[in-house]
Amino acid sequence: MSTRTAGSLRTYLLTRVLLFVPQVIVILTIVFVLMRVAPGDPVSVALGGQRSEEELAELRAAAGYDRPIIVQYWEYISGVLRLDFGHTIIDNRSVAEIFAVNGGATLTLTVAAFVVALLLAVPLGLIAGRFRDTPLDGSLRVFGILTYAAPVFFVGLLMQLAFARGLGWLPSSSQASPVVTARVPSQTNIFLVDALLAGDTAAFWNGVQHLVLPAVTLGLLLTGTFMRIIRVNLIQTMRSDYVEAARARGVSETRVVIQHAFRNAMVPFVTILGLQVALLLGGAILTEQTFNWNGIGSQLVRYLDSRDYIAVQGIITLFALAVVTASLLIDIINAIIDPRVRY
Amino acid sequence: MATAAGPPPDDSAVPAGGRTRTRRVLSGIARPYRDSHGVGRFMLVTGTVLAAIMVVLAVFAPLIAPFGFAQVADVDGERFGNHLEPGGVHLFGTTTQGFDVFSRVVWGARTAVTVVLLALVFSLIVGVLLGLVAGYVGRWVDRLLVMIMDSLFALPALLLAIVVAFLLAEHIGGGAATAALAITAVYVPQYFRVVRAATVSAKEQTYVEAARAMGARSGTIMFRYLLNNVIQSVPVIATLNAADAILTLAGLGFLGYGIQPTEAAEWGYDLQRAVTDAGTGIWWTGLFPGMAIVLLVMGLTLMGEGLNETINPAIRVRRMLSITLPERAHESRPGVSPVSRQPGPGPEQDGEAGKDGAQ
Numbered sequence: 001m002s003t004r005t006a007g008s009l010r011t012y013l014l015t016r017v018l019l020f021v022p023q024v025i026v027i028l029t030i031v032f033v034l035m036r037v038a039p040g041d042p043v044s045v046a047l048g049g050q051r052s053e054e055e056l057a058e059l060r061a062a063a064g065y066d067r068p069i070i071v072q073y074w075e076y077i078s079g080v081l082r083l084d085f086g087h088t089i090i091d092n093r094s095v096a097e098i099f100a101v102n103g104g105a106t107l108t109l110t111v112a113a114f115v116v117a118l119l120l121a122v123p124l125g126l127i128a129g130r131f132r133d134t135p136l137d138g139s140l141r142v143f144g145i146l147t148y149a150a151p152v153f154f155v156g157l158l159m160q161l162a163f164a165r166g167l168g169w170l171p172s173s174s175q176a177s178p179v180v181t182a183r184v185p186s187q188t189n190i191f192l193v194d195a196l197l198a199g200d201t202a203a204f205w206n207g208v209q210h211l212v213l214p215a216v217t218l219g220l221l222l223t224g225t226f227m228r229i230i231r232v233n234l235i236q237t238m239r240s241d242y243v244e245a246a247r248a249r250g251v252s253e254t255r256v257v258i259q260h261a262f263r264n265a266m267v268p269f270v271t272i273l274g275l276q277v278a279l280l281l282g283g284a285i286l287t288e289q290t291f292n293w294n295g296i297g298s299q300l301v302r303y304l305d306s307r308d309y310i311a312v313q314g315i316i317t318l319f320a321l322a323v324v325t326a327s328l329l330i331d332i333i334n335a336i337i338d339p340r341v342r343y
Numbered sequence: 344m345a346t347a348a349g350p351p352p353d354d355s356a357v358p359a360g361g362r363t364r365t366r367r368v369l370s371g372i373a374r375p376y377r378d379s380h381g382v383g384r385f386m387l388v389t390g391t392v393l394a395a396i397m398v399v400l401a402v403f404a405p406l407i408a409p410f411g412f413a414q415v416a417d418v419d420g421e422r423f424g425n426h427l428e429p430g431g432v433h434l435f436g437t438t439t440q441g442f443d444v445f446s447r448v449v450w451g452a453r454t455a456v457t458v459v460l461l462a463l464v465f466s467l468i469v470g471v472l473l474g475l476v477a478g479y480v481g482r483w484v485d486r487l488l489v490m491i492m493d494s495l496f497a498l499p500a501l502l503l504a505i506v507v508a509f510l511l512a513e514h515i516g517g518g519a520a521t522a523a524l525a526i527t528a529v530y531v532p533q534y535f536r537v538v539r540a541a542t543v544s545a546k547e548q549t550y551v552e553a554a555r556a557m558g559a560r561s562g563t564i565m566f567r568y569l570l571n572n573v574i575q576s577v578p579v580i581a582t583l584n585a586a587d588a589i590l591t592l593a594g595l596g597f598l599g600y601g602i603q604p605t606e607a608a609e610w611g612y613d614l615q616r617a618v619t620d621a622g623t624g625i626w627w628t629g630l631f632p633g634m635a636i637v638l639l640v641m642g643l644t645l646m647g648e649g650l651n652e653t654i655n656p657a658i659r660v661r662r663m664l665s666i667t668l669p670e671r672a673h674e675s676r677p678g679v680s681p682v683s684r685q686p687g688p689g690p691e692q693d694g695e696a697g698k699d700g701a702q
Contacts, residue, residue, distance in 0.1 A: 026494040034506055145648075149640035151590050153597050153614055154633035160621045161629075172622065282501035286594055290618055300502075301598055304509055316506060320498050327497070 012335050020328050025077070027320050032076055035313045036069065042309040046089040059089075076313075080321075085314035090306050095314030098299050104190035105175055106295035109218060109287065110280050112211055116219025117226050124223075125230025129265070130257045132235055140231075144224035152283050156217040156290035163213060171210050173292035180206045214291040221283045222276060229272055233265040240264075270334050274327030281319055375653040387649025393642025397635070400449050401456035410443045412450035412608035426620075429627050436627040439616060444627060448635050450608035454519065455639060458602070459588045461523035462530065463581060469527065470534025475573065477535070478542025479565050489539070492532040500529045504591050508600040522601050526588045537580055541573035579654060582647035586640045593636050610636050 043060045051059070060066050064075060079086060085095035128140040164172030171177070175191050176184075180203045184194050192211070195204040237243060238261050246260045247253070285297030292298075296315060303311035376387060400407060410417075429436040435444035477488040495503065508525035515521055545551065546569060554564050595601035596611025604612055610632040617629030 022490065023494060023497070026490050027497060030491070030494055030498075034510065037510065145641055145644050146637070149586070149590075149637045149644060151593050151597070151611070151614070151633070151636055153594075153611075153618070154629070154636060157614060157618055157621055157629045157633065160618075161624075161626050165621060165624050278497065278499040282499040282594075285499075285501060285505075286597060289598060300505075304505070304600070312506070312509075316498075316502060319502060323497050323499065 009335060013332060016328065016331055016335070020324070024321065024324060027324060028077055028080060028317065029073075031313060031316050031320060032073055035309050035316075036072075042089055046306060046308045080317060085317055086310045088303065088311035088314075089308045090303070090311075093311075095311065095318065098311070098315065099296060099318055101189050102294060102296050102299050104188065104193075105293055106284055106288070106297065108175075108190055108192060108211065109214055109293060109295060110284050112215035113218035113222065113280065113283075113287075116215050117222035120219065120223045121226030121230060125227040126234060126257060126262065126265075128227065129231040129234030129238070130254065132231070137231075140227065144227050147220045147224035150220075152217055152221050152286045153290045155220055156214070156287060159213045159217055160290075170212055172213065174210060175293060176203065176207045176210050214287050214293055217290070218280070218283050218287045222280065225272075225276065225279075226269075229269055230265065233268050234261055237261040237265040267337060270330060270337070274323075274330040277326040278323045281323065375650050378653050383649050383652035385649075386645040387653065390642045390645030390647070390649055393638055394646055395642075397452050397639045397642065398456055400452035402453075404449050404453040408443075408446040408449040410446040412447050413442065413605065414446070426625055426628075435631045438613070438628045439620065444613075444631050447608040447613055448610070448631050451610040451613065451632060451635060452639070454602060454607040454609050455589055455592060455636075458519050458522045458526065458592050459585050461519065462526035462588050463585060465523060465527040466530040466534055466584075467577070467581065470531045471538050471570075471574065471577070473531070474535040474538025475542050475565050475569060478539040478573075479546055479561065479569060481543075485539075488535070492535045495528070496532040496536075500587075501591060501594050504529050504595055505598060505600050508595050512600065516603070518606050519602060522592055522595060525595060525600075526591050529591060530584045530588065533580055533584060534577065537576050538573050541576045542569055545569055545572050579647055579651045582643055582650060586643035586647060589636060589640050589643070 043065055044056055047056060047059070057066075064072060076086075083096065087094050088098070124140055124143075128137045131137050160172040163170045175181070180195075181191070184191070184198050184200055184203050187194050187197055192204060192207045195201075195207055234257065238256070243256055243261055246256050251260070284295065285300060287293065288295045288297035289301060296319075300312065300315045303315070376384070376391075425437060425439055429444075435448065437443055438447075473488055473492075477485040504525040507528045508521055511521040511524055546564075551564060551568055554568055559567075592601060592609070593611030593614070596609040596613075597615045599612070599615065601611055602609045613632040614629055614636075617625075617632070620626075620628045
């Protein structure tokens with residue numbers, strides 16, 4: 001952690017952005033190699049047996065799968081650079097369109113899950129750190145491990161059994177009731193926003209009700225990790241000299257936590273968010289499947305089932321790019337708010 | 344979940360005062376249990392017990408399970424009936440297809456343990472080998488491997504596993520090996536990272552230099568001298584990864600890319616079937632396999648955390664600080680060696696306490 005001049009922030013940001021390029025190329029290469037080591041070209045794998053040999057050959061030629069693999073690799077990379085992620089084979093949609101149409105559902109779910117995780121983890125993590133090594137801390141730790149140990153689809157199943165089937169408080173699947181979905185015109189492909197734009201509060205409320213169970217299910221997955229990190233950060237911050245100074249002035253321990261340590265304890269929290277994006281997306285695939293939620297995860301499963309390699313390749317590419325970009329952004333934010341990160 | 348911070352290579356060989364090799368290995372295994380205290384010991388013991396129960400179920404599945412995992416009728420050929428409630432002959436009830444839920448949970452333990460052990464062996468071999476080579480050889484080999492591993496690490500774990508399982512299923516079918524290889528792809532980067540980091544720091548030590556001065560070949564240095572030392576950092580991640588691997592396996596099964604239902608009983612697949620049942624209020628088809636997953640994952644996680652707390656001296660500080668004056672830590676810092684042989688609370692702080700939070 002060397003101290004450098006003010007220019008170091010710029011140097012850091014530049015290095016970080018430059019590193020981003022080879023990282024993306026390596027990821028794209030891995031995705032391409034993974035998807036193409038399989039025998040057979042994408043067209044015959046997806047449509048083989050359904051069309052005649054001539055038709056298949058025609059489709060292959062049209063999509064360029066009869067050319068050398070290195071040419072196809074170049075096409076793929078340059079396509080991604082132009083933000084063209086290819087067209088699906090079975091229903092000829094562009095991958096970008098899949099993200100535009102189904103991305104809204106995934107975005108709603110992940111953002112809501114993230115909010116749930118923060119709402120639960122911040123207070124619980126602070127309590128655990130404040131009362132560390134007490135039975136309260138211990139039971140919160142067990143709770144954290146439990147949220148991690150329970151697979152999202154099992155938690156989802158229990159939620160459905162308890163709150164949808166048992167108590168009948170909330171709907172158990174899909175984004176909104178079919179009647180409501182039919183009523184709201186689709187503009188942004190984010191149902192809740194569409195409902196608001198249409199001025200349909202009843203539809204909005206219906207959407208929120210449908211969102212609660214999936215969001216809590218996915219949110220719990222992150223809660224354990226978040227809690228743990230907030231707790232450790234708080235404990236570390238509580239050891240610093242300025243906190244000791246506050247204590248010496250007679251400020252009560254709880255007040256020290258809330259007024260003095262809290263903000264500094266939250267800074268390192270930003271660092272780990274990068275990894276959580278990947279976890280969140282993985283969990284979203286499972287949650288969508290559990291709650292019959294028509295997001296990108298559901299689409300991925302659908303295209304996997306119909307062996308549409310190009311669709312799968314495109315969706316994975318976009319997922320990977322999302323994760324890498326998110327971690328780039330988080331690193332940049334982190335460098336700006338915490339000078340110690342820059343090197 | 345991902346263990347980014349590996350414990351430093353502490354506690355080298357056990358005093359070899361005429362003890363046999365077996366005894367040394369056994370005492371090496373027993374050491375964390377002997378050395379642990381308080382919360383760490385509680386976690387270690389509870390975790391080991393939970394995991395041991397599951398291993399017993401896995402090993403003795405044919406004796407414990409009353410029926411086969413795909414059996415729908417008893418020996419007289421009489422069908423079990425679908426959706427029977429728990430109780431009587433069918434302790435946990437039966438499923439839509441008429442399978443005995445209890446038997447499937449027990450056989451599922453066998454599947455989970457087998458797949459995770461396979462995956463662990465595969466990823467240890469690949470990860471440790473690559474990490475050792477990258478760390479020792481350095482230069483472009485290192486840079487290339489680090490870049491590939493970092494990229495694999497950036498992909499969502501489940502997504503990577505799904506793709507690998509999906510592609511392998513086309514070649515070698517949807518068996519235990521496919522699932523294990525898919526999981527391997529996810530965890531290799533983690534072993535690679537930890538072993539590489541340990542190798543990079545260990546190769547600068549005097550004993551490696553001495554070996555090199557005596558003319559030892561690179562292979563000898565890596566496998567005779569470095570391997571033993573860097574492998575110390577593996578048990579904690581291996582246990583935590585095993586826990587994570589169970590979840591990945593179940594996730595694969597839930598999405599239908601894991602082990603095919605005809606090949607073995609798998610908890611994730613059972614839960615997928617159970618989601619449909621939940622709408623009609625049938626709870627037993629999902630609850631029991633789900634509980635099995637939770638217990639096994641919790642067991643392994645507790646074990647890993649307990650081990651971490653016992654083996655990794657940096658974390659011991661935290662427990663100590665809660666009892667003694669915290670400021671002492673700073674005074675004794677400079678002269679502290681990272682190697683600690685003391686089982687009890689010693690003055691071994693390195694100011695890195697709390698790094699465990701980076702997981």
